[in-house]
Amino acid sequence: xxxxxxxxxxxxxxxxxxxxxxxxxxxxxxxxxxxxxxxxxxxxxxxxxxxxxxxxxxxxxxxxxxxxxxxxxxxxxxxxxxxxxxxxxxxxxxxxxxxxxxxxxxxxxxxxxxxxxxxxxxxxxxxxxxxxxxxxxxxxxxxxxxxxxxxxxxxxxxxxxxxxxxxxxxxxxxxxxxxxxxxxxxxxxxxxxxxxxxxxxxxxxxxxxxxxxxxxxxxxxxxxxxxxxxxxxxxxxxxxxxxxxxxxxxxxxxxxxxxxxxxxxxxxxxxxxxxxxxxxxxxxxxxxxxxxxxxxxxxxxxxxxxxxxxxxxxxxxxxxxxxxxxxxxxxxxxxxxxxxxxxxxxxxxxx
Ligand code: 5GP
Numbered sequence: 440x441x442x443x444x445x446x447x448x449x450x451x452x453x454x455x456x457x458x459x460x461x462x463x464x465x466x467x468x469x470x471x472x473x474x475x476x477x478x479x480x481x482x483x484x485x486x487x488x489x490x491x492x493x494x495x496x497x498x499x500x501x502x503x504x505x506x507x508x509x510x511x512x513x514x515x516x517x518x519x520x521x522x523x524x525x526x527x528x529x530x531x532x533x534x535x536x537x538x539x540x541x542x543x544x545x546x547x548x549x550x551x552x553x554x555x556x557x558x559x560x561x562x563x564x565x566x567x568x569x570x571x572x573x574x575x576x577x578x579x580x581x582x583x584x585x586x587x588x589x590x591x592x593x594x595x596x597x598x599x600x601x602x603x604x605x606x607x608x609x610x611x612x613x614x615x616x617x618x619x620x621x622x623x624x625x626x627x628x629x630x631x632x633x634x635x636x637x638x639x640x641x642x643x644x645x646x647x648x649x650x651x652x653x654x655x656x657x658x659x660x661x662x663x664x665x666x667x668x669x670x671x672x673x674x675x676x677x678x679x680x681x682x683x684x685x686x687x688x689x690x691x692x693x694x695x696x697x698x699x700x701x702x703x704x705x706x707x708x709x710x711x712x713x714x715x716x717x718x719x720x721x722x723x724x725x726x727x728x729x730x731x732x733x734x735x736x737x738x739x740x741x742x743x744x745x746x747x748x749x750x751x752x753x754x755x756x757x758x759x760x761x762x763x764x765x766x767x768x769x770x771x772x773x774x775x776x777x778x779x780x781x782x783x784x785x786x787x788x789x790x
Contacts (some may be wrong), residue, residue, distance in 0.1 A: 442754060443743040447530045447785050449764035449778070450728055450739050452650075452674050452695035454593070454624070455513075455536035455555065456503050457731025458520045461486065464733065467506045477505065491734075493655065493704040497626045499734060508539055510546065510554040517558025523732070525566050525586040527740045531768055531778055535591035535622045535650075538606055548609050552592070556616045559588055570617040573771045587778070589770050591650065593622040594638065596630035603638035611645055619769045620648035620671070627655040632664045639668065648769040650695070654678045655706055666690055672767055674728075676714060677706040688723060693767040697730035698745050699737040710749045719750065719760075726764040758786065 464486055472479025485499055507516060517534075524532050536555060538548035559570045567583040570590075592610045594603040610618045621642045623635055643649055653665045653673040659680060665673065666686045674695040676687065687694070696715050701707040707714075718725050727742045729735070743757050752760070762782040765775055 441740065441744070442789065443747065443757065444527055444740040446743075446758055446761060446789060447528050447782055448739050448743065448761050449531045449726065449768060450524055450529045451533045451672065451726050451764065451767060452697060452728035452730055453520070453524070453532065453534055454731050455517060455520060455534055456500065456507055457734045458523070458534075458729070459503065459507065459516050459733040460519055460523065461733055461736070463516065463519060464503065464506065467512060471506060482506070491703065493627075493706060496704055496731075496734065503734075504539070508541055508546070508551075509544055510550060510557075513551060513554040514558040514561065517555045518562045521559065521562040521568065521586065521588055522565060524739070525562075525568075525584045527738050528584075529586060529739055530781055531587045531589075531765070531770070531774070533589050533591055533620075533769060535593050535624070537593040537595045537624070538609055548605060549612075552590075552609060552613060552616075552618075555590065556613075559617065562588075569774075571615060573773050585781075587770065587774055588617065589620075589768075590616075590618045591620045591622045591648075591769075592618060593624045594635055596623065596625035596627065596635070598625075598630075598634075600634050600637055603635050604641065607638045607642040607645070607647070610642065610647055620650065622650050622652070622674075624652045624674075627652060627658070632661045636664075636668070639670075650674060654683065659683065666692065671769065672726075674730075675701065675706065677701055679714070684717075688721060691724060693724035693726060694718060695728045696725050697728050698742055698749075699735045700730035703735050710745070713749075715746065716750050719752075724763070724767060725760075726767055727760065758782075758789070762786075 468482040469479055471477045485502055539551045540548050562568050567585040570588040592606050594606050610621055639649055649670040650672040651665050651670045654662045654676045657678040662683045672693045672695055676694050727746055729737055729739050732738050746752055747757055765778045
């Protein structure tokens with residue numbers, strides 16, 4: 440096994456539906472095609488295409504949501520996504536998803552999230568999964584892989600202030616089911632910061648952690664406003680200008696870096712100009728993440744291998760990068776301590 444697969448890793452930026460297995464997506468699309476709900480050949484073409492622009496990616500998400508948004512399927516995808524991350528030795532996962540409402544099938548944002556939690560529960564048949572409690576009590580299932588999973592609820596940029604507030608309230612109600620924070624995502628060319636600000640502010644006042652997709656397109660006014668908000672982390676930071684870099688560095692806000700995603704969506708033109716290198720050199724807090732492992736045909740081990748090959752980081756440096764991510768997780772102190780212990784013990788066995 441390659442060492443970037445066997446070393447423990449922390450994933451902090453993974454969208455549930457974007458992490459769907461390609462095989463599952465094709466199977467679900469084929470089923471709906473047979474039922475006449477969709478034209479399968481249209482889907483197949485889009486699913487199999489690998490070089491998509493940012494705009495095409497959001498079109499694909501609309502298609503994915505048609506195929507995936509029912510309770511049973513959401514439960515299945517959640518279980519599979521957690522199993523896939525655990526299989527490549529991700530030991531802590533913050534999985535984010537946009538709670539969806541679909542009146543025609545009796546789905547509310549709450550029932551959607553309950554289906555996600557059911558998926559976490561059913562993953563426990565194959566994994567030693569901790570998804571709700573900060574209690575470090577270890578299960579007796581020593582033979583199963585251990586993974587901590589926490590949930591972030593995403594506000595989609597198409598949503599109104601009221602809908603965003605509904606998501607925040609749901610997150611607060613579901614705190615004892617592993618929900619620890621809020622993400623702002625969705626098509627970055629849509630929506631205004633002012634629309635989401637009240638809900639994000641309220642979420643933070645109530646003790647939820649916040650991460651924002653920031654700077655996926657050039658929008659200096661929004662980037663400044665987001666940095667002024669001082670979120671716990673930001674995702675991407677691709678289209679920053681000098682002023683914004685300065686502010687980011689001063690703020691020390693950790694950045695979730697998604698190398699493959701940035702290249703595939705062409706938000707960064709090529710790997711050799713990726714801001715990973717600058718931020719790494721400046722010792723700015725960064726964490727490697729997948730974004731949408733299904734949509735971009737990647738996984739976290741692959742992102743580490745890519746960083747190693749592109750930026751010349753050695754084994755010890757990559758291990759340190761993975762371990763440092765523990766500092767930026769949103770779960771509490773006890774879990775951080777357990778994870779540090781786990782990394783230290785892995786360091787001894789990987790030596
Ligand atoms: P879901 O929330 O349905 O589980 O995951 C898919 C959703 O995540 C997409 O519809 C989109 O709102 C969001 N998303 C996934 N990847 C990206 C990305 O690279 N940038 C942004 N801004 N949003 C994304």
